[in-house]
Amino acid sequence: MLLRKKLIAGNWKMNKTSADAVSLVKEIVAAVGKVHDVEVVVCPPFTCLESVARMLEGSALKLGAQNMHPEPGGAYTGEVSAAMLRALFASYVILGHSERRTYFKETDAFINQKVLAALKSQLKPILCVGETLQERESGATLKVVQTQVEQDLDGVGKDLATNVVIAYEPVWAIGTGRVATTEQAQEVHAFIRSLLTKLFGETLAQKVRILYGGSMKPANAPELLAQKDIDGGLIGGASLESRSFLELINAAAAVR
Numbered sequence: 001m002l003l004r005k006k007l008i009a010g011n012w013k014m015n016k017t018s019a020d021a022v023s024l025v026k027e028i029v030a031a032v033g034k035v036h037d038v039e040v041v042v043c044p045p046f047t048c049l050e051s052v053a054r055m056l057e058g059s060a061l062k063l064g065a066q067n068m069h070p071e072p073g074g075a076y077t078g079e080v081s082a083a084m085l086r087a088l089f090a091s092y093v094i095l096g097h098s099e100r101r102t103y104f105k106e107t108d109a110f111i112n113q114k115v116l117a118a119l120k121s122q123l124k125p126i127l128c129v130g131e132t133l134q135e136r137e138s139g140a141t142l143k144v145v146q147t148q149v150e151q152d153l154d155g156v157g158k159d160l161a162t163n164v165v166i167a168y169e170p171v172w173a174i175g176t177g178r179v180a181t182t183e184q185a186q187e188v189h190a191f192i193r194s195l196l197t198k199l200f201g202e203t204l205a206q207k208v209r210i211l212y213g214g215s216m217k218p219a220n221a222p223e224l225l226a227q228k229d230i231d232g233g234l235i236g237g238a239s240l241e242s243r244s245f246l247e248l249i250n251a252a253a254a255v256r
């Protein structure tokens, strides 16, 4: 038995109307029925969560959101709370994506509040971390990732540690077609696992899934997924079409 079940999550970003989402997810559900060794999560925009949740009923697929606000409710125009997501049967929520850090100026302190609020509401955070090209070229990758992991997970108790999923997404690899090499990715994944060991101890750290994200495609996935500390993928572009997403799920299922 593998210690960590592989996880393939599709981050649809700002794509798909509700009708488009339903037809995509129908195709995925029909095919994924046959795969049991991989946990599959789809993260549509808020506007499609309800229609996608209906399509997922009775299937093994799980639903995730792409963001949430840390407060339980109130005057936060345009935002949604953890409880609202739970009410739509979401199990996961992507937090700290680099697009939110960059375009919406989300800080580690704010992301940390979201992580704690998500866990409190039984939502599993998929916490995204990763360096920019400039940070990599200046040799700051591990320092940047360390700061993000430590600050974003501040105050997370050991009892909830295994509900956390980390996604290592080098910013320079997102949507660029420029994927990290297996060595680059495995180095950072192993480093993240060592940080988790410091925070939660060895046994729990071995159970936390660390996903790779950034131009993951059927062609490069098998090699990445075969790495010791790469436990799945957070997929952008290739999750918008059932064929490529299913190929990625099958690639994860093929890893032994």
Ligand code: 13P
Pocket: 011, 097, 169, 173, 174, 175, 176, 177, 213, 214, 215, 216, 234, 235, 236, 237, 238
């Ligand atoms: P791409 O797979 O399109 O590079 O996006 C990765 C990503 O940002 C997933 O969250």
